[in-house]
Amino acid sequence: MKKVVFIIFLNICALQILSAQFISKNDHPIFGFDTKISGADFNYHFPIPNISNSILVRGNKHLHTMEFLTKPVPLTFNDKTALFVFPFAIGSNAIPIHVDFYVNDVLMFRFDTKDNPKWKLLNPNGSELGFENIAYDGNRDMKGFLYLKLPTKFITNGKPIKIKLVAQDVDSQTWVILYKDEIKNEIKARLLPGIIESKGVEKQTVFIDVYHFAAPEKAVIKVDGKVVSKIELKLGFNQLSITVDRVLNQKEIFIEVEKSSGILSQKLTLFPTREWFVNFVQHSHTDIGYTKPQTEILAEHIRYIDYALDFCDLTDNYPEAAKFRWTCEAAWAVEEYLLTRPKSQVDRLIHRIKEGRIEVTAMMFNFDEIPDENILAASLSPLKTFKNYNIPATVAMQNDVNGIGWCFADYFPDLGVKYVNMGTHGHRALICFDLPTVFRWQSPSGKEMIAYRAEHYNKGNFVGIETDNFENFEVKLLDYLSSLEQNGYPHSITQLQFSGYLIDNSPPSIQACENVRKWNEKYKFPKIKLALSSDFFEYFEKNYYDSLQIIKGAWPDWWTDGFGAAPREVMVTRFAQSDIMAHSSALALTKILGSTLPKGTNSRIDEVLKAILFYGEHTTGYSESVRDSECKQTLEQRALKESYAWEGYRRGKTIGETTYGLLQDYFPKSSEFASIVVTNTLAWTKSGVVKVYMDNEILSQNALFTIFDNHGITVKAQIAETRAEGAYWLLWIDSIPAFSAKQLYIKILDKNKPSIKQNPITSQDFYIAENQWYIIKIDLNHGTITQLYDKESNLNLIDSTSNYQLGEFIGERLAERSSLESKRMGSHERFPLDTISFIGIRYGDIYDVLEFKGKTKLGTQNDKTNFSVEIKIYKTSKLIELRFMINKNINTQPESFYIAMPFLLANGNIYCEVPGGVMQAGVDQIKGSANDWNTAQSFVSIKSEHSQIVVSSNETPLWHFGNINMGRYKAGALPETTHLYSWPMNNYWV
Template sequence: MKIFLMQQTHTDIGYTDRQEKITKFHIDYIKQAIRISEKIDQGFEKFKGFVWNNESFWIIERFLESTDNQWKQRLLEAINRGHIQLTSNYLNLSDLVDIDILKKYLKKAQQFGEKHQIRIDSAISMDVNGWSYGYLDAMLEAGVKHFYTCVHNHHGLVPFNKIHMPFYWENESGEKLLVWHGDHYAEGNAADIHAKVMGEVINQDIETQAIVKTEQLERIKNYLDDYMDSMHAQGYTFDFLPLMSLGLFVDNAPPNAHVMEVVSAFNQVYEKDYQVEMIGIHDFFDYVKSLPIEIPTYKGDWNDWWSDGYMSTPQSVVDYKEALRNYRKIILLQKNGVSFDQSKIDTLEYQLIMFAEHTWGYFTSVSEPWNKMTKKLQSRKEMFAAKANELADILLDDFTESHGEILKSTGRPLHYEVINPYPNERIEMIKFYINWWDEFIIKDGYQIRNTKTDTVLDHQEIRIDENARREIRTTIVLKPYERLVLKIEPVMKRKRLVPLDPLITNDTDYDFISPYVDTQVFATSFYIETPYMKLAWSKALGIHTFFDKKIKENLIRKDSETGLFTPIYEKSEVEYQYKMRVPEMRSIRGDYGRNRKIFSTLRDYGRLINVKVYDKGPLVARVHLKYQMKGSTFTIVELTAYHNQPRLDVSLIMQKDTVWEPESIYLAMPLTTQNSNETLYIDKVGSIIRPRVDQLPYSCALFYTTQIGYALSSEKRSILVNLKDTPLLHLGSLEPGLIVYHDKKQPNVDKQYIWVMNNYWETNFATNLGGFYKFDYSIFLDQPTSDKKQLLENLKNLERQSIIFQSLNK
């Protein structure tokens, strides 16, 4: 049996040390690998046969920007000698990553390879447990031909229910990528095929020596025997086996060429049973392709089991998502001829992709959440999102200032320029603001004029910021890339001394609808109604009715255990009141399986306890529903219904308690078009898929990271749901149970829950969810369509917002 050993470093931007320190480590690892190559080239026999597989091109990029030309030349020479092989993947990423940024960064390796005539056509990704179907397209577009994956099956599983399985991953266009879907990225270390090295400082250098004992060689043999028994049990028939390994048994590990001494000693003793050979990633795939074996082809999304942990930092995800929406505006403007500072855009993209990288913090994040390194690494991670958010705002500020924005000044006229940065016509309700220092201008009344059409627009005013500012809303139609100016004009309006409605009373909002008012639009303590929909609720059931007036159906699933938009809290309790150490805080999280539940998990459904009507006007009606829920001191669900379109905006506002135990918060979304032929679509990185249909066999079918949101579509209606701030969608029951994966038994359409936040990971991810939050969502009742591209475009249009600023233009 041939054992192909591939040494690499698993790149975690965090986890083992500060993010900036890890950058220095990886730069030095390349230098170490270069020195090893030069030693081998000079005849150092102990290291002969060693190959370093550079795991991510991010490492090379950091090396190139921090070294001189001499080091760069030495790197190229080491690559040409075959001792270092470069790979195409930029980083180990979560499904938060933007598709356009992903494509740009994946092409960096291709561009470097073409410039220096170096082969870089294989990608490696470790630890994460899945990659969006759009990731496949991005890799193919970047010249990647081979993809080696090493999933971590602690909180996830492998597709096909098999490890070490080659397959061709085919996209919708019929292009294919050869994948070797392997085992854990440190399996070679688990087998003890690594070198224990002692070092001594001599003449300002470290002289190293490997310790190789007979007992280690015996352990390797026994491990490989057991490993191959398990592989044969799953039907493995090849006479070779690849194993990934690390130079040290830790993430962010350096190269360790002394492993060749272990390999040589082992081969001498057990050559009749095994021959271990170090190999480069490109050479390994060449070997696989040279074999006369049948390799199956599969299509579909490889949904990531590890895509939920980022919701341990929900506020940073909110900041990231806002930055990403603004980034997309900036890129569209740039494509339409607007000039931006490219260096700022480059930095913005880098901050975005670094936040999307799969590592969140220090390994003590659960066991010692007070640890200063824990706090430091978390703040560094959150800084990527904060910096991206800041840069996106700065770039848009640069744009608005260069296009006539009046910055705060005495006598600034109330002219508001609106720019549609999108390539499609839009009907949009826009918002702009009158501050308290301008109150004197409009104290006797005002109107909104569209200066382009010279028409007065209907508007509605909502008081915000402790009622100190006026948020003005109006609806306009914008052509692609159109610019227009809205002007606030003071108008003398006599205030009525007696209401127009002769029957008005102080409690109209609560128990009486007058026959003399608009009978199409109501906002009461018991329901909210527009020409398109009606939502009704009760203390016992929460929101029990979401009535679509067009198709005359209640859009809430009949099998829902709770009302629409009900907040739900889960917690697994640990008794720790008198303990000095609480190892259970970590161990209970280790018990969480692939379904993110344990039998003892407690669940609390929010109970509706009060309602208040905040706004009723010509454009929107707004109601606050107050819930009582464990884990939260203050919980509000805000509903904003539009009078002139079938749209509902939803906000979850809460003060979350600080809890050390593992917990989650969900928002119930049991939506349906009430048609047996309805289909669920999810917008993922670079693709829109039907969950539990367009997936690799036995991939995760429980939760999904969306880019914009999801859609339910049937012959009756399409329901579009924009997950603006919390992009994680959970499908199916919240009860603990057997693993939920794609095995053709799970229905495509299931109960939906927005997974708002969680802290169940036992390492690395943040633990403290406490604080104040506001998360926004939108629902739109659209025309029926089964066209995925049209659904995606409609979803994009739901979250898009034009650019508005006070302007010199008239």
Template sequence: MQQILLLGHTHHDVGYTNSPRIIDRMHVRIVDHVLDLVDAHPGDGPDAFRWTFEVARPVLEFLRTASDADRERLRRGVASGRLAVTGGYLNMTQLLSEYEFDTSYDALAALADAGVPVRTEQHGDVNGTAWGSVPAMRRVGIDRLVMALNPDHGRAPFEQPTGFWWEGPDGDRVFTWLSTHYGFGEEWGIVDADVEEAERRILAFVEQLDARADYPYDTALVHAGNDNRWPTALFLEVVRHWNARHPELPMRTTTIDEALDVLEAQAVRADVPVVRGEWSDWWSHGHGSTAREVAVYREARSLALTAQATLALSELRGDGRPELATVLGYRRGPVRLRTRDEIARDTAEVDEQLLLFAEHTWGSWETYSKPHSTFSHSHWNGKAAMAYTAYDVARDLAVEGLFRVAAAGDPDAEHRSGVLVANPTGRNRVEPVTVEVKVGEKGVRMATALVAVPAFGTALVPVPAEPRLVGESTTIEAGAYRVTVDPRRGGVVSLIDTRTGRELLDPRSTHGLGAVLVDRVPADSTHPMVVRDPKDFHPDHPGPDFERSIGAGDASPVVRESADFVSIEWTTAAPTVPTATTTLRLYRDGDLIDLDVRLTKPEVFGPESIFVAFPFASDDPEFLLETAGAVYAADTEQLPDTSKDWYSIQHAVGVRGGGADVLWGAIDAPLVQVGGIHTGRWARKLEAGDGSVNSWLMNNLHFTNFQARQEGTGVYRYRFASRPGGVTHESVRAFGRDLLQPLQAREYAGPVAAVAPTLRVSPADRIAVELRQVPDGVRARLRNLGADALEATLEWTGDGVHVPGSPVPLAPHGVADVLLRRDAAPSSPVE
């Protein structure tokens, strides 16, 4: 070893050590304080004060209100190498979609405008990130990634520290430094200037690196930071003490940019490995600790995308005269229309709240140990409010967008009534929608219809009649399937694709499709996580064993039918789940199947897991999983030693090989276990004994900032379909995009434009298109869903909109923006 680089930073938690309401604003104050520390400790020697802002958000917030002098101090500090700002918005979980990735990276433009270059992205604590983050980083010029993993509840893909090239699905690469846990900065006495302890610990660390044959670097990178530490210059004493004692091995402070310059150059000379695949996060099991709020967050981002599309289409078509309400009511239309600036403001608020919720800090450091404390409840209230705020504002935007797009472009639109459905995507769709409709003066009911809606278009259909009660039966048949239900086994025991005659369910399964499974640790378990410390739910302690109960019932299923569908409903119960009502719908046209599970789930303390099972038939299954910006094959397209017991998906899973080929999707719950239930195996290789996809709704297998209780009364929704022609990476991604951007439906009475010019994009089935108002017009962001390059063409079917020349080239998994503009300025909102 020839040198030691000491990296000063604070680990950014939005909460944990204090309420997220307090922490978020204090991190902005940290920027001011760091600038003062730079001024107070001038010089450029090895013990100069150097600092890295671990994430970009506090610096972006600082720049919103900073004086010209403070902006110059920041710019000067970065230019001189005393400061670095990294490109990650926050330390994010795998909840993020590619839409949120883009939102976070688009925000970096404000740093460029301030003269602050961003070259590196740094994460702490989080044990994985989506494969699609590689091309997303490269699109904004970031080609280095630092992951300071927390090894609790999982493994790192290689021994920490080390470097490798991470290759994205498109072939681009980022140099990745797999660092030590950032918390060593406090544990080793560095941030508090315990110079003797720091010397002892750092010396032992260097000796370990020197002894490793797989460490081709002459530099040791050491973190000087911990959770939400208020910056001080105390760690400079460690540098001075060390250099006085060890002149043969100099230490100097560094920024992450300087450190990566050194380490990347050495990695190039050493020809370090190139690896491809998903970095699946072991800590993602925490997504199942708060099932209801995660579902709210996922619904909020779908509403946000829908709102952006309908509001953008309304602008391109030109405002009509939307129906306005006279009461600010949840079930009513808008009382006024937002201005363009107001839309931009509210959309930005939704973006911000989505990113804050998807950040990795779930609760406080006493949430698990003191679940009833006022602080624990206050902290979770602050965190959950991020999801609910995003939902409230996004839903309101989406309602306004629907009313505006219905009347857009036609000031004399005829008043009509029915169920209004908008398609926020660039391809024609025929899908079920479920909508609340009025019954009498004050009553409501839920109605479901199968609706065809053109790309970026709307449809108005009659309010569906209430389904007819057929009676009790165990078998239904409609469209492409025949279904048999046995409540004693929890659900569907036979699912026949009538087009092929193939049985889609595994005959070996002890439970049916849609069955609710409850796993609990036996009361007499002696596993270390039970008798010693919940932190021992860890690869070093395989297990624990679980007792599984299958939700079962003895009442006969109830069958209903309408013009569009046939449904079957059954009720079961299991320990800790006193009631589960499951409804499966088959549609007379098309091959989609919807399954809704309504749980009554009282609060329970103590380790348990709740699953909804889908035991598909496959003797030699391969599972294709949708992550942000990519689809990967479980096990074979993953980084080594990343999570194979469970996965956090976006929406879709493909099951293929040796039996039924199925596209499956979860609307509300991101966690799945595939090929069986593997909790506690800590497997290095996925051993898929069957073709099952198990939706892991809830668990409380945690020890710190996740909820100790388990509850989540509500409805959890799934959609799936047999694909006899086969399942591909691209079809999984397209299925997931449809679930992310569902058809928007609402009972409606108001003007409906007679002529609705719209945007046409080709090839529509291979491209996802997101519309959004931007200062100069409407941005159409095109995403290539596949691994082959293609050319996209865009056409506006009416007059008055300028569409730049086509075709638009899209690289494999590539993204391109096209700016659309009305020939005349957008009309003012109608009050």
């Protein structure tokens, strides 16, 4: 049998026909899909409206098969062959794979995914399989129709055909998609809001979409019984237009499409339309990387300003509305331009800014929520440069990212930045508001900006403003404006952003100037123009300010989950942010005390801030980082992105040494004792653990010693980690006043302390720990906490009804990451650790720690253990610390893990620190902003009227509140419980 199949494949390949005829006038096509048997549901765009629901197959073991039934063959069917037609897409812009095509469980065809827009395969049994591309998408993937022709011996009237597709398993993301939405014979007509004046008569256009699922045929179009047009209908989607007098009062018309196979009709109600005004704002969306290496991108965005100046010159003689205009999305590129270009070019730029042809905006980059308030404040430094050149910046433009730090609503108003434009992107994310919305956005302190939740930052490209296909641009823009009216958009003016080309990091172009000129010559309305972003905001400020909705809420971002694929770099970035804040405050203290900072200190601080800002910029790597994880671009961009985090961390440590060097002059040295100086750079009294490295020369690991302060009060200490030449020590420091310091002294009592026998825990399932604050029950078989009894409140803080225990590991794998692109979870599995063992307990003066080691399938598999847990029970404060470590292998298959914290606090609410304030989850945020997961700065808390649980993670910022919410995507959803789930790591972002 294998030999026969091989021969069939040879015949199929030999008989591939590139110029193919798929449907004739005598065919009666049958729609190819009716009932799914198996396969991954998906949602993806198609060139024909209202077709998106689909089944996805990829070239890997997780998603390589789909199976379904066709529509039944009609009972009266009597053709010699049956033609089944499937809307179909092929991911041709990827490494090709082959796909096997089965009919009623018999392998009949094998096709490949190469970029071949028209092909046909013939089987010796008389069956045929063909594909015809009707449109390439922006990724140059093909979308069209798959045709299956079967002789009557393979069909039974009244019965469906079973189809199965099996993709080659080569661990590839290459795909094919079969669409499930049926094409029915129908018409859909609509009046478009374009008004043309000819010889004093105003006309409007009615577009008629004809969905034709039959062989090609001629048709006649009638309106109110009169023939107005003729058309040759092709299989699928057909469109034509007719003109009517401008509609000033509501009326009805009756439209008919007469064809030999029947009559299609629609009664259309015509309503008066608005007189629209549309502002088109050209910019280049700034990704530092993603489309090209960072080394190229940074230089290009500076050069684009040169292009913009030249395009201004080239269009000076155009009508005012059609003159080239340019909005600089990222302030960084403008600042670099001002600092590096010749004076003549800088003067040209300033002239065009004053003229209103080029606009500078206030966001340094597009930022996720990784940077904290201090770092985001540092991102405003270009505004100082702009001020030196008398360049205004009234608009902040955040594009692509679907949220923004709440602190900006506090920062910007004081700097003259009155408006914020959010060109949000709904990929794997919800978008706030159902429609583009202008509102007054309030900060926690009550400051305000006018905010615009715009369409996607390439919406102008989506309607074709930058293309030379003017007719297509007309239809798409008018359709879009019509949809705004129908969906309740309240205004007659809108703003659409676009780039010179439909790609991120796009250079500018001037084709839009031609289209705007041509449009305004043809249409009385809508009036369109090339504009600056501030034009739109100024209009609303002048005409609608008092009536704009006021929203006081955070705008958390969905896309920060992408940083879960870089947990080490996120960790050191968070460390660097804390370090530079503390060191800067301590340097200020030395200045107050009279120190002179070493030359270049401020510049070195700026370098730290710059590195952190470059890491906090919203891109995390190359666009093909998953699809082609080992390619040159992926490896280079990943390395460069990671380098920003480590550079900021490294440079920050040297700033710390500068600080310590200056501070030591203000504390007396003792000839008798080594001393340690601990500084509190916060604005409140602080107690806590300090980690300090001491050589054996200062404090031997085996010494008997005491550490005390100036008042003789003893400081508790214990070893955290040892090395051959020294150790990292933990010190518990009590009550250092705000912006102050405490000097500690080390007294050696005996160089060799006597060994202390520690009582091991005997074999048992649970361990009970008790101190003045808690009674804690620890499951030694699972490395988790099953009871956390708070003596002060008389409450068990753990929900005993939860499926998980405190500190429990929850692994997760998805069958397909693209299910999240359809805003659903899809097939997945969740699992515990494979093994976990109790290692022992170490006692200390600050805390006792229980140690566990285990193994998970998500970690390295060559190690005996790859996961460790430490439960630290503090003796110095009402504090419990959980520490987890995983040895992780590199993997592009979608996976993640959570750490469960099923807290129970009656009538409690969950709060989260975001950049700019504290947000009650689901309440103090704009509806539609991120709520399946959130990004915490310093802490998360659960608070009721009388109690509060505060959880802090200095390394990992991502959390799920109330439940594991993956795939929920419900705007305004509140946490279901008071459970918390830390989300240390995931690679779901593409």
